[in-house]
Amino acid sequence: MTHLNLKSSYAAGKMMISVIIPYYKSIDDLACLLNALLKSDLTNTEILVVDDHSNDSVKELEAKYPIVVYSLEKNSGPAAARNAGAEKAQGGILFFLDADVEPGMEVLKIVEKEFNDEPGVGALCFISSPLVPGGNFFSNYGALIENFWIKQLFPKNVDSIFIKGFATRNGAVRKKEFWSAGGFNTNYKTNAIEDLEFGHRLSAVCKVKCLKFPTISHKFPNTLHKICRNYYVRCKLYVEYAMTTKPGFDPVQSSRNELIMRMMAGISLILFFVTPLTTWAGLGAGALFVLYVVMAYKLMRYIAGMSGVVFALKAQLLHFVTSIVICAGGTAGVVRYIIRRNSHA
DSSP: OOOOOOOOOOGEEEEEEEEEEEEESSSSHHHHHHHHHHOOOOOOOOEEEOOOOOOGGGGGGGTTSSOEEEEEEOOOHHHHHHHHHHHHHHHEEEEEOOTTTOOOTHHHHHHHHHHOOOEEEEEEEEEEESOOTOOOOHHHHHHHHHHHHHHSSSSSTTTEESSSSOOOTTEEHHHHHHHTTOOTTTTOOSSTTTTHHHHHHHHTTTTTEEEEEEEEOOOOOOOOOHHHHHHHHHHHHHHHHHHHHHOOTTTTTTTTHHHHHHHHHHHHHHHHTTTTGGGGHHHHHHHHHHHHHHHHHHHHHHHHOOOHHHHHHHHHHHHHHHHHHHHHHHHHHHHHHHHHHHHHH
8 A cells, every 4th residue: 555655643643633645637526625614613714725737726825715735746646635734734533625615604513512421432434415405317317316325324313323434525533543553544545445445444443333324415427427437446446456355345336236237237138138148148148137127116116205206217217227237347347357366376
């Protein structure tokens, strides 16, 4: 694992909150986030923006907002940007926010209260809102899917749970625990797997609490291309990571039922395309599709309740079709793992 040249400076850190925002070429999203933070009580809070070598006008925002912008010398990825922000932070609490989220005005106070009231909790994270304000079909599809599966982890009438993971887009952690876990792994240059890998290490050194409320708005991918790219890259890296480290199944990062549904949908699509070669393929595709629809019923009922039946039908189609992308990403991850293992044999 490689990191920036980091120093364990947390011992001198005060119990203030350091908001750390990794940034790369998304100035409009960043402005929305900063405007949302300005509605909060920023007493005992600093806001650090770490520019991942964007070569744009983000530095000029220092004149408009109470922020400090640090720039990396080269494009290094969100993991390196977060580590750099943690190194510069003066606070004892590191609150990581991605540039495309918008927290409510009460969130900073909740972070402060949770850490003051529960000294045994090392990290705290929130879940994303089920709908994206002003979002289109694709962004709301992603928000609803994630919100549904995460909420399945919460027992009835329970608003907080302890998890073995960490939400880097809206998660806070004590600086001491952050360094104890080793910071983010900068071998990961994209925002696809670094959160999962860090969450596993962090939850091994401290308790990570997840709150059901308040939810935080996140701008999920708003085009089919972005959705497919995220599915493919994340699945490819996750499968390779899982085969290498064998961390065990993690319901926080991926629901077991969701995984089974995706596999059934993907395999049924493949069998459908080879049906002309054998009727058995067609029968198998039909059987898997029926099982897929049955398993997806609860999810789609939730989506219909939130956004209507027409939306749910479109979501069912998108969920089914993009399963082939997820299966392709998983296959690529297996191939990458085999190639790397053999190259080191």
